[in-house]
Amino acid sequence: MQSIDPHFLPWQTDLLKRALELKASHHLPHAVMIDSNSSQDMTSFIGHLSMLLLCDAVTELSPCGQCDACRMMLAGTYADFSLVSLEADEKTQKISKNIKIEQIRNLIHEVSLTHQYQRLKIAAIYPAEAMNRASANALLKTLEEPAPGVLLLLVTHNRGRIPITLRSRCQSWSVGLPGQAQAREWLANEGFEAQDIERYLDYAGGDPVLALELEQNDYASLVKQFKTRFGQFLRGDLSVTGLCQELLAYELSLLRRLVNMTLTAYCYQSSGIDADANPHPGGEKSRAQQLLDLRQRAQNQLRIEENNLDLQLQLEDVLISLKQILTRRLI
Numbered sequence: 001m002q003s004i005d006p007h008f009l010p011w012q013t014d015l016l017k018r019a020l021e022l023k024a025s026h027h028l029p030h031a032v033m034i035d036s037n038s039s040q041d042m043t044s045f046i047g048h049l050s051m052l053l054l055c056d057a058v059t060e061l062s063p064c065g066q067c068d069a070c071r072m073m074l075a076g077t078y079a080d081f082s083l084v085s086l087e088a089d090e091k092t093q094k095i096s097k098n099i100k101i102e103q104i105r106n107l108i109h110e111v112s113l114t115h116q117y118q119r120l121k122i123a124a125i126y127p128a129e130a131m132n133r134a135s136a137n138a139l140l141k142t143l144e145e146p147a148p149g150v151l152l153l154l155v156t157h158n159r160g161r162i163p164i165t166l167r168s169r170c171q172s173w174s175v176g177l178p179g180q181a182q183a184r185e186w187l188a189n190e191g192f193e194a195q196d197i198e199r200y201l202d203y204a205g206g207d208p209v210l211a212l213e214l215e216q217n218d219y220a221s222l223v224k225q226f227k228t229r230f231g232q233f234l235r236g237d238l239s240v241t242g243l244c245q246e247l248l249a250y251e252l253s254l255l256r257r258l259v260n261m262t263l264t265a266y267c268y269q270s271s272g273i274d275a276d277a278n279p280h281p282g283g284e285k286s287r288a289q290q291l292l293d294l295r296q297r298a299q300n301q302l303r304i305e306e307n308n309l310d311l312q313l314q315l316e317d318v319l320i321s322l323k324q325i326l327t328r329r330l331i
């Protein structure tokens, strides 16, 4: 079992308080689905929440770190806690895209065993949306006939991808994004310059954790470079191959974000509606629709994992289509 690094963010305190209240009143449900709309990795949060629920001497929202449960949780040896997540392939070391059915079967088996300690047993699955249908079906029976003293935690960034049969058997909790003031304050504490805060929150759709990640990857430079070079491409001063080769030097997730952000911006511009939903006169519906279609297509086409020739061809295709739409040579 892996050791954990318990941690939480300021805007997650409400959920932790609620969990502690339910524990104190002996009203913890047997299954909870936690839905996070942040890109933040939730592993540390799961660790913190679990330690709070297991610790004998919680102060405020902190586990004591000293009791048996805390010490074993920190060492990764607490037998009544398990976390199923995406595993690396032994040969290729690539992280799997799915939670495998064997993992779920093992978890179900562990849940059915007698408790090692006189405490709650916690079994967490994250990211729960990575369960395939077979895994979800296997888990369903455990949810229908919960063992006493067990808490199942299904943690997800995408609730909609989890079968409704599972969702309906879990109590639903969600971890939202912070308000703007709290997001700004958090980024300032992380060392952001004032002028970067708004810009990066904008890039990240209000998610400060993602804003931090983008800033660490110097996303603003990528945007700036793209604006210049895409302009040259539109005017015919730069070939699509040249543009793509420059873009492919960037990390793939940044590149996907950039393409999506660019297409979204053009969608708003052409739809006659800006990002604050203020209509502008003279919007061109047909072009907006083409851009929306292209954005959907680009999301699918750029799912490829590696920076290989295939990806270059797909990216070229997206950029050429975008140029055609913008320059009115309709496809």
Ligand SMILES: [Zn+2]
Pocket (backbone or CB within 6 Å): 054, 055, 056, 057, 058, 063, 064, 065, 066, 067, 068, 069, 070, 071
């Ligand atoms: Zn403790």
